Amino acid sequence: MKALQIAEGIYDVGATDWNVRDFHGYSTDKGSTYNAFLIIDEKITLIDTVKEEFTEQMMEKIASVIDPKKIDYIISNHTEMDHSGALPRVVHRIGKDTPVYCSKMGLKNLSAHFGNKINFRAVADGEELSLGKRTLQFFETRMIHWPDSMFSYLKEDKILFSSDAFGQHYAGPEHFDDQIGEAIMPHAKKYFANILWLFAPMIKGLLTKLNGLNLPIEMICPDHGILWRDNPAKIVETYAEWCELQPQQNKALVIYDSMWHSTEAMADEIVAGLTAEGMVAKPMNLRHCHRSDVVTEAFDAKAIVVGSPTLNNGLFPTVADFLTYLKGLKPKNKQAAAFGSYGWSGEAPKLVAEQLAGMDLEMVEDPLRVQYVPDQEGCESCYEFGRRIAQAMK
Protein backbone atom coordinates (compact mmCIF):
# COMPACT_ATOMS: atom_id res chain seq x y z
CA MET A 1 0.00 0.00 0.00
CA LYS A 2 1.41 3.37 -0.99
CA ALA A 3 1.59 6.45 1.21
CA LEU A 4 -0.29 9.56 0.14
CA GLN A 5 1.84 12.68 -0.25
CA ILE A 6 -0.08 15.52 1.41
CA ALA A 7 2.58 18.23 0.95
CA GLU A 8 6.11 18.32 -0.41
CA GLY A 9 8.00 15.59 1.47
CA ILE A 10 5.14 14.94 3.88
CA TYR A 11 3.08 11.75 3.71
CA ASP A 12 0.00 10.33 5.33
CA VAL A 13 1.04 6.83 6.35
CA GLY A 14 -1.98 6.10 8.52
CA ALA A 15 -4.58 3.37 8.18
CA THR A 16 -8.17 3.26 7.06
CA ASP A 17 -10.51 1.20 9.23
CA TRP A 18 -13.37 0.70 6.79
CA ASN A 19 -15.20 -1.79 8.96
CA VAL A 20 -15.25 -0.34 12.47
CA ARG A 21 -18.86 0.38 13.42
CA ASP A 22 -18.52 0.78 17.18
CA PHE A 23 -15.66 2.84 18.54
CA HIS A 24 -15.95 2.20 22.28
CA GLY A 25 -19.59 3.18 22.35
CA TYR A 26 -19.54 5.71 19.50
CA SER A 27 -21.30 4.51 16.35
CA THR A 28 -18.94 4.91 13.42
CA ASP A 29 -21.30 4.31 10.52
CA LYS A 30 -18.68 5.36 7.99
CA GLY A 31 -15.70 3.68 9.61
CA SER A 32 -12.71 5.71 10.67
CA THR A 33 -9.07 6.39 9.95
CA TYR A 34 -6.01 6.47 12.17
CA ASN A 35 -3.88 9.11 10.54
CA ALA A 36 -0.11 9.09 10.97
CA PHE A 37 2.36 11.29 9.15
CA LEU A 38 5.88 10.92 7.85
CA ILE A 39 8.12 13.95 7.32
CA ILE A 40 11.14 13.49 5.11
CA ASP A 41 13.87 15.90 6.18
CA GLU A 42 17.42 15.54 7.45
CA LYS A 43 15.78 13.82 10.39
CA ILE A 44 13.03 11.50 9.23
CA THR A 45 10.09 11.90 11.54
CA LEU A 46 6.95 9.88 12.16
CA ILE A 47 4.05 11.71 13.79
CA ASP A 48 1.77 9.35 15.70
CA THR A 49 1.06 5.75 14.84
CA VAL A 50 -2.07 3.64 14.36
CA LYS A 51 -4.19 1.08 16.19
CA GLU A 52 -2.04 -1.95 16.87
CA GLU A 53 -3.77 -4.24 14.37
CA PHE A 54 -3.02 -1.79 11.55
CA THR A 55 0.74 -1.73 12.19
CA GLU A 56 1.55 -3.62 8.99
CA GLN A 57 -0.54 -1.28 6.86
CA MET A 58 1.37 1.69 8.25
CA MET A 59 4.77 0.03 7.88
CA GLU A 60 3.96 -0.83 4.27
CA LYS A 61 3.06 2.78 3.56
CA ILE A 62 6.23 4.03 5.25
CA ALA A 63 8.25 1.51 3.23
CA SER A 64 6.72 2.89 0.01
CA VAL A 65 8.53 6.15 0.79
CA ILE A 66 11.63 5.20 2.73
CA ASP A 67 13.29 2.34 4.59
CA PRO A 68 11.50 2.45 7.98
CA LYS A 69 14.83 1.89 9.73
CA LYS A 70 15.79 5.40 8.63
CA ILE A 71 13.20 7.00 10.90
CA ASP A 72 15.07 9.20 13.39
CA TYR A 73 12.27 10.59 15.53
CA ILE A 74 8.77 9.57 16.51
CA ILE A 75 6.32 12.12 17.86
CA SER A 76 3.46 10.86 20.01
CA ASN A 77 0.80 13.55 20.29
CA HIS A 78 -1.58 11.35 22.26
CA THR A 79 -1.37 8.18 24.34
CA GLU A 80 -4.75 6.73 23.40
CA MET A 81 -4.22 3.34 21.77
CA ASP A 82 -5.70 4.20 18.38
CA HIS A 83 -2.65 6.45 17.96
CA SER A 84 -0.04 4.75 20.09
CA GLY A 85 -1.02 1.09 19.83
CA ALA A 86 1.56 0.38 17.14
CA LEU A 87 4.39 2.15 19.02
CA PRO A 88 6.07 -0.88 20.62
CA ARG A 89 6.15 -2.84 17.36
CA VAL A 90 7.29 0.20 15.36
CA VAL A 91 10.05 1.01 17.83
CA HIS A 92 11.12 -2.65 17.87
CA ARG A 93 11.25 -2.66 14.06
CA ILE A 94 13.05 0.62 13.41
CA GLY A 95 15.45 0.67 16.34
CA LYS A 96 14.82 0.47 20.05
CA ASP A 97 16.63 3.69 20.89
CA THR A 98 14.60 5.84 18.52
CA PRO A 99 13.47 8.81 20.62
CA VAL A 100 9.73 9.19 21.02
CA TYR A 101 8.87 12.82 21.80
CA CYS A 102 5.75 13.46 23.82
CA SER A 103 4.37 15.88 26.40
CA LYS A 104 5.29 15.72 30.07
CA MET A 105 2.02 13.93 30.86
CA GLY A 106 2.55 11.84 27.73
CA LEU A 107 5.78 10.54 29.22
CA LYS A 108 3.91 9.47 32.33
CA ASN A 109 0.99 7.92 30.44
CA LEU A 110 2.94 6.26 27.63
CA SER A 111 5.27 4.73 30.22
CA ALA A 112 2.23 3.45 32.08
CA HIS A 113 0.97 1.87 28.84
CA PHE A 114 4.20 0.47 27.47
CA GLY A 115 6.76 0.36 30.29
CA ASN A 116 10.16 1.97 30.29
CA LYS A 117 11.78 0.15 27.38
CA ILE A 118 10.91 2.88 24.88
CA ASN A 119 13.07 6.01 24.76
CA PHE A 120 10.34 8.51 25.65
CA ARG A 121 11.43 12.13 25.84
CA ALA A 122 9.21 14.82 27.27
CA VAL A 123 9.03 18.22 25.60
CA ALA A 124 7.85 21.45 27.20
CA ASP A 125 4.96 23.55 25.95
CA GLY A 126 6.30 25.66 23.07
CA GLU A 127 9.53 23.65 22.75
CA GLU A 128 11.00 23.22 19.28
CA LEU A 129 12.72 20.31 17.59
CA SER A 130 14.81 20.84 14.48
CA LEU A 131 14.38 18.24 11.76
CA GLY A 132 17.00 19.90 9.53
CA LYS A 133 15.34 22.30 7.17
CA ARG A 134 12.13 22.12 9.12
CA THR A 135 11.17 22.76 12.71
CA LEU A 136 8.47 21.14 14.80
CA GLN A 137 7.01 23.12 17.67
CA PHE A 138 4.96 21.39 20.38
CA PHE A 139 2.00 22.75 22.28
CA GLU A 140 0.42 21.11 25.29
CA THR A 141 -3.31 20.67 24.81
CA ARG A 142 -4.21 18.99 28.08
CA MET A 143 -7.59 17.29 28.18
CA ILE A 144 -8.12 17.65 24.45
CA HIS A 145 -8.81 15.11 25.11
CA TRP A 146 -6.51 13.30 27.53
CA PRO A 147 -4.05 14.83 30.03
CA ASP A 148 -1.16 14.06 27.69
CA SER A 149 -2.55 15.49 24.44
CA MET A 150 -0.41 17.86 22.42
CA PHE A 151 -0.27 19.54 19.03
CA SER A 152 2.77 19.49 16.78
CA TYR A 153 3.21 22.45 14.45
CA LEU A 154 5.51 22.26 11.43
CA LYS A 155 6.63 25.86 11.16
CA GLU A 156 8.07 26.08 7.66
CA ASP A 157 5.13 24.26 6.05
CA LYS A 158 2.53 25.87 8.33
CA ILE A 159 0.94 22.53 9.11
CA LEU A 160 -0.75 21.82 12.43
CA PHE A 161 -0.84 18.16 13.46
CA SER A 162 -3.74 18.41 15.84
CA SER A 163 -4.13 14.87 17.19
CA ASP A 164 -7.76 14.31 18.22
CA ALA A 165 -8.87 17.93 17.80
CA PHE A 166 -10.66 18.84 14.55
CA GLY A 167 -11.08 15.17 13.61
CA GLN A 168 -14.00 13.12 12.42
CA HIS A 169 -14.70 9.41 12.42
CA TYR A 170 -14.99 9.05 8.67
CA ALA A 171 -13.50 6.65 6.17
CA GLY A 172 -14.11 7.49 2.55
CA PRO A 173 -12.47 7.88 -0.80
CA GLU A 174 -11.73 11.53 0.04
CA HIS A 175 -8.68 12.71 1.96
CA PHE A 176 -9.10 16.48 1.99
CA ASP A 177 -11.83 18.98 2.82
CA ASP A 178 -11.97 20.27 -0.77
CA GLN A 179 -12.83 16.76 -1.94
CA ILE A 180 -15.81 16.30 0.36
CA GLY A 181 -17.09 19.79 1.15
CA GLU A 182 -19.95 20.38 3.60
CA ALA A 183 -20.68 16.64 3.83
CA ILE A 184 -17.89 16.27 6.37
CA MET A 185 -19.37 18.76 8.84
CA PRO A 186 -22.01 16.44 10.38
CA HIS A 187 -19.19 13.96 11.13
CA ALA A 188 -17.08 16.74 12.67
CA LYS A 189 -20.06 17.81 14.76
CA LYS A 190 -20.81 14.28 15.93
CA TYR A 191 -17.16 13.91 16.90
CA PHE A 192 -17.21 17.18 18.86
CA ALA A 193 -20.49 16.35 20.59
CA ASN A 194 -19.47 12.84 21.62
CA ILE A 195 -15.81 13.31 22.41
CA LEU A 196 -15.05 16.95 23.07
CA TRP A 197 -18.30 18.44 24.43
CA LEU A 198 -17.16 18.26 28.05
CA PHE A 199 -13.85 19.93 27.21
CA ALA A 200 -15.47 22.94 25.52
CA PRO A 201 -14.22 25.43 28.19
CA MET A 202 -10.66 24.16 27.74
CA ILE A 203 -10.88 24.18 23.95
CA LYS A 204 -12.09 27.75 24.13
CA GLY A 205 -8.98 28.62 26.13
CA LEU A 206 -6.76 26.73 23.72
CA LEU A 207 -8.24 28.53 20.72
CA THR A 208 -7.62 31.87 22.42
CA LYS A 209 -4.03 30.82 23.08
CA LEU A 210 -3.59 29.69 19.47
CA ASN A 211 -5.02 32.94 18.15
CA GLY A 212 -2.61 34.83 20.40
CA LEU A 213 0.32 32.91 18.93
CA ASN A 214 -0.69 34.04 15.45
CA LEU A 215 0.55 30.83 13.85
CA PRO A 216 -0.06 30.89 10.14
CA ILE A 217 -1.91 27.65 9.39
CA GLU A 218 -2.21 26.34 5.86
CA MET A 219 -3.22 22.82 6.73
CA ILE A 220 -4.65 21.04 9.76
CA CYS A 221 -3.98 17.32 9.96
CA PRO A 222 -6.07 15.63 12.64
CA ASP A 223 -5.55 12.00 13.64
CA HIS A 224 -8.98 10.94 12.35
CA GLY A 225 -10.72 11.61 9.08
CA ILE A 226 -10.08 14.13 6.36
CA LEU A 227 -7.37 16.81 6.41
CA TRP A 228 -8.23 20.50 6.26
CA ARG A 229 -6.16 22.15 3.52
CA ASP A 230 -8.65 24.19 1.53
CA ASN A 231 -10.06 26.14 4.42
CA PRO A 232 -8.45 25.15 7.74
CA ALA A 233 -9.87 28.28 9.39
CA LYS A 234 -13.38 26.94 8.90
CA ILE A 235 -13.10 24.09 11.39
CA VAL A 236 -11.30 26.32 13.91
CA GLU A 237 -14.06 28.93 13.64
CA THR A 238 -16.72 26.23 13.90
CA TYR A 239 -15.05 24.85 17.03
CA ALA A 240 -15.08 28.36 18.53
CA GLU A 241 -18.82 28.48 17.83
CA TRP A 242 -19.47 25.01 19.30
CA CYS A 243 -17.44 25.89 22.40
CA GLU A 244 -19.98 28.61 23.21
CA LEU A 245 -22.51 25.81 23.88
CA GLN A 246 -25.37 28.01 22.73
CA PRO A 247 -28.37 25.87 21.82
CA GLN A 248 -30.78 26.45 18.97
CA GLN A 249 -33.51 28.34 20.76
CA ASN A 250 -36.39 26.45 19.15
CA LYS A 251 -34.95 22.93 19.14
CA ALA A 252 -36.37 20.28 21.44
CA LEU A 253 -35.69 16.57 21.55
CA VAL A 254 -37.91 13.90 23.06
CA ILE A 255 -35.65 10.97 23.92
CA TYR A 256 -37.24 7.76 25.16
CA ASP A 257 -37.61 4.02 25.07
CA SER A 258 -40.82 2.09 25.36
CA MET A 259 -41.88 -1.43 26.31
CA TRP A 260 -45.42 -1.63 24.98
CA HIS A 261 -45.67 1.63 22.99
CA SER A 262 -47.19 3.61 25.85
CA THR A 263 -44.14 5.77 26.58
CA GLU A 264 -43.83 6.04 22.80
CA ALA A 265 -47.39 7.36 22.54
CA MET A 266 -46.56 9.86 25.28
CA ALA A 267 -43.44 10.96 23.39
CA ASP A 268 -45.44 11.52 20.21
CA GLU A 269 -48.00 13.64 22.05
CA ILE A 270 -45.26 15.68 23.74
CA VAL A 271 -43.65 16.30 20.34
CA ALA A 272 -47.04 17.40 18.99
CA GLY A 273 -47.45 19.83 21.89
CA LEU A 274 -43.97 21.26 21.38
CA THR A 275 -44.58 21.57 17.64
CA ALA A 276 -47.93 23.29 18.18
CA GLU A 277 -46.04 26.00 20.05
CA GLY A 278 -43.64 26.54 17.16
CA MET A 279 -40.74 24.39 18.33
CA VAL A 280 -38.68 22.18 16.06
CA ALA A 281 -39.14 18.92 17.90
CA LYS A 282 -38.71 15.24 17.19
CA PRO A 283 -38.80 11.97 19.08
CA MET A 284 -35.73 9.70 19.25
CA ASN A 285 -36.27 6.12 20.34
CA LEU A 286 -33.20 4.85 22.13
CA ARG A 287 -33.71 1.30 20.87
CA HIS A 288 -33.45 2.50 17.29
CA CYS A 289 -31.25 5.61 17.51
CA HIS A 290 -27.70 5.07 18.69
CA ARG A 291 -26.72 6.93 21.86
CA SER A 292 -24.01 8.82 19.99
CA ASP A 293 -26.47 10.04 17.35
CA VAL A 294 -28.90 11.09 20.08
CA VAL A 295 -26.11 13.01 21.82
CA THR A 296 -25.22 14.75 18.55
CA GLU A 297 -28.81 15.96 18.29
CA ALA A 298 -28.98 16.81 21.99
CA PHE A 299 -25.78 18.88 21.75
CA ASP A 300 -27.51 21.92 20.29
CA ALA A 301 -31.05 21.30 21.55
CA LYS A 302 -32.43 23.87 23.96
CA ALA A 303 -34.64 21.33 25.72
CA ILE A 304 -34.39 17.59 26.17
CA VAL A 305 -37.37 15.64 27.38
CA VAL A 306 -36.44 12.15 28.49
CA GLY A 307 -38.92 9.33 28.88
CA SER A 308 -38.54 5.92 30.48
CA PRO A 309 -40.97 3.14 31.26
CA THR A 310 -40.54 1.70 34.74
CA LEU A 311 -38.88 -1.70 34.65
CA ASN A 312 -38.71 -3.58 37.95
CA ASN A 313 -39.00 -0.33 39.93
CA GLY A 314 -36.17 1.30 38.01
CA LEU A 315 -35.03 2.91 34.78
CA PHE A 316 -35.26 1.12 31.47
CA PRO A 317 -31.68 0.00 30.59
CA THR A 318 -31.34 1.98 27.35
CA VAL A 319 -32.42 5.16 29.14
CA ALA A 320 -29.96 4.52 31.98
CA ASP A 321 -27.26 3.97 29.35
CA PHE A 322 -28.08 7.24 27.62
CA LEU A 323 -28.20 9.25 30.85
CA THR A 324 -24.84 7.85 31.96
CA TYR A 325 -23.33 8.75 28.59
CA LEU A 326 -24.87 12.24 28.60
CA LYS A 327 -23.78 12.96 32.17
CA GLY A 328 -20.14 12.33 31.26
CA LEU A 329 -20.37 14.98 28.54
CA LYS A 330 -21.36 17.63 31.11
CA PRO A 331 -24.22 19.25 29.21
CA LYS A 332 -24.89 22.91 29.95
CA ASN A 333 -27.40 25.61 29.04
CA LYS A 334 -30.34 23.24 28.62
CA GLN A 335 -33.81 22.79 29.89
CA ALA A 336 -35.14 19.34 30.68
CA ALA A 337 -38.14 17.33 31.77
CA ALA A 338 -38.96 13.66 32.38
CA PHE A 339 -41.90 11.41 31.63
CA GLY A 340 -42.90 7.78 31.29
CA SER A 341 -45.60 5.17 31.36
CA TYR A 342 -45.73 2.59 34.12
CA GLY A 343 -47.59 -0.47 35.32
CA TRP A 344 -47.81 -0.73 39.07
CA SER A 345 -45.24 1.54 40.72
CA GLY A 346 -43.73 4.03 38.27
CA GLU A 347 -40.45 5.25 39.75
CA ALA A 348 -38.68 5.85 36.42
CA PRO A 349 -39.78 9.42 35.55
CA LYS A 350 -38.70 10.65 38.98
CA LEU A 351 -35.36 8.82 38.64
CA VAL A 352 -34.85 10.35 35.18
CA ALA A 353 -35.64 13.81 36.57
CA GLU A 354 -33.17 13.32 39.42
CA GLN A 355 -30.42 12.40 37.00
CA LEU A 356 -31.14 15.33 34.68
CA ALA A 357 -31.27 17.74 37.62
CA GLY A 358 -27.97 16.25 38.82
CA MET A 359 -26.46 17.39 35.52
CA ASP A 360 -27.43 20.96 36.41
CA LEU A 361 -30.03 21.14 33.70
CA GLU A 362 -32.95 23.44 34.32
CA MET A 363 -35.98 21.28 35.13
CA VAL A 364 -38.99 23.05 33.67
CA GLU A 365 -41.71 20.55 34.63
CA ASP A 366 -42.39 17.96 37.31
CA PRO A 367 -42.06 14.39 36.01
CA LEU A 368 -45.14 13.30 34.06
CA ARG A 369 -46.46 9.75 34.58
CA VAL A 370 -49.23 7.85 32.85
CA GLN A 371 -50.35 4.43 34.03
CA TYR A 372 -50.59 1.70 31.39
CA VAL A 373 -51.77 2.88 27.97
CA PRO A 374 -52.46 6.62 27.77
CA ASP A 375 -56.18 7.21 27.19
CA GLN A 376 -57.53 10.40 25.70
CA GLU A 377 -57.04 12.27 28.94
CA GLY A 378 -53.51 10.89 29.26
CA CYS A 379 -52.70 11.93 25.70
CA GLU A 380 -54.01 15.41 26.35
CA SER A 381 -51.90 15.74 29.49
CA CYS A 382 -48.82 14.81 27.41
CA TYR A 383 -49.75 17.30 24.70
CA GLU A 384 -50.16 20.03 27.32
CA PHE A 385 -46.89 18.94 28.93
CA GLY A 386 -45.19 19.52 25.55
CA ARG A 387 -46.89 22.89 25.18
CA ARG A 388 -45.80 24.02 28.63
CA ILE A 389 -42.19 22.96 27.95
CA ALA A 390 -42.33 25.00 24.74
CA GLN A 391 -43.61 28.00 26.72
CA ALA A 392 -40.70 27.63 29.11
CA MET A 393 -38.32 27.56 26.14
CA LYS A 394 -39.57 30.91 24.86
Add this chain to the structure above:
Amino acid sequence: MDKYVCLVCGYVYDPEVGDPDNDIAPGTAFADIPEDWVCPICSAPKDQFDKE
Protein backbone atom coordinates in the same frame (compact mmCIF):
# COMPACT_ATOMS: atom_id res chain seq x y z
CA MET B 1 1.94 28.33 51.11
CA ASP B 2 2.53 25.10 49.21
CA LYS B 3 1.61 24.45 45.62
CA TYR B 4 -0.26 21.24 44.83
CA VAL B 5 -0.06 19.26 41.62
CA CYS B 6 -2.86 17.23 40.05
CA LEU B 7 -1.63 13.66 39.62
CA VAL B 8 -4.02 13.09 36.72
CA CYS B 9 -3.28 15.99 34.37
CA GLY B 10 -0.35 17.83 35.91
CA TYR B 11 -2.22 21.07 36.68
CA VAL B 12 -0.55 22.98 39.50
CA TYR B 13 -2.67 24.75 42.09
CA ASP B 14 -0.86 27.91 43.12
CA PRO B 15 -2.40 29.42 46.28
CA GLU B 16 -1.16 32.86 45.28
CA VAL B 17 -3.29 32.68 42.15
CA GLY B 18 -6.17 30.59 43.49
CA ASP B 19 -8.78 29.42 41.00
CA PRO B 20 -10.95 32.51 40.54
CA ASP B 21 -12.92 30.87 37.67
CA ASN B 22 -14.25 28.44 40.25
CA ASP B 23 -14.64 30.87 43.14
CA ILE B 24 -11.35 30.11 44.87
CA ALA B 25 -9.88 33.48 45.76
CA PRO B 26 -6.15 34.24 45.44
CA GLY B 27 -4.47 33.55 48.76
CA THR B 28 -6.51 30.41 49.53
CA ALA B 29 -4.38 27.59 50.90
CA PHE B 30 -4.99 24.20 49.30
CA ALA B 31 -6.27 22.83 52.60
CA ASP B 32 -8.90 25.57 52.73
CA ILE B 33 -10.41 24.75 49.34
CA PRO B 34 -13.86 23.11 49.72
CA GLU B 35 -13.80 19.33 49.43
CA ASP B 36 -16.11 19.31 46.40
CA TRP B 37 -13.70 21.44 44.36
CA VAL B 38 -12.26 19.59 41.36
CA CYS B 39 -9.26 20.14 39.12
CA PRO B 40 -10.15 22.95 36.70
CA ILE B 41 -8.40 21.11 33.87
CA CYS B 42 -9.39 17.44 34.19
CA SER B 43 -12.06 17.43 36.96
CA ALA B 44 -10.10 15.09 39.22
CA PRO B 45 -11.17 15.37 42.89
CA LYS B 46 -9.07 17.05 45.55
CA ASP B 47 -7.63 13.79 46.85
CA GLN B 48 -5.83 13.34 43.53
CA PHE B 49 -3.51 16.25 44.38
CA ASP B 50 -0.08 16.01 45.99
CA LYS B 51 2.19 18.66 47.40
CA GLU B 52 4.52 19.76 44.61
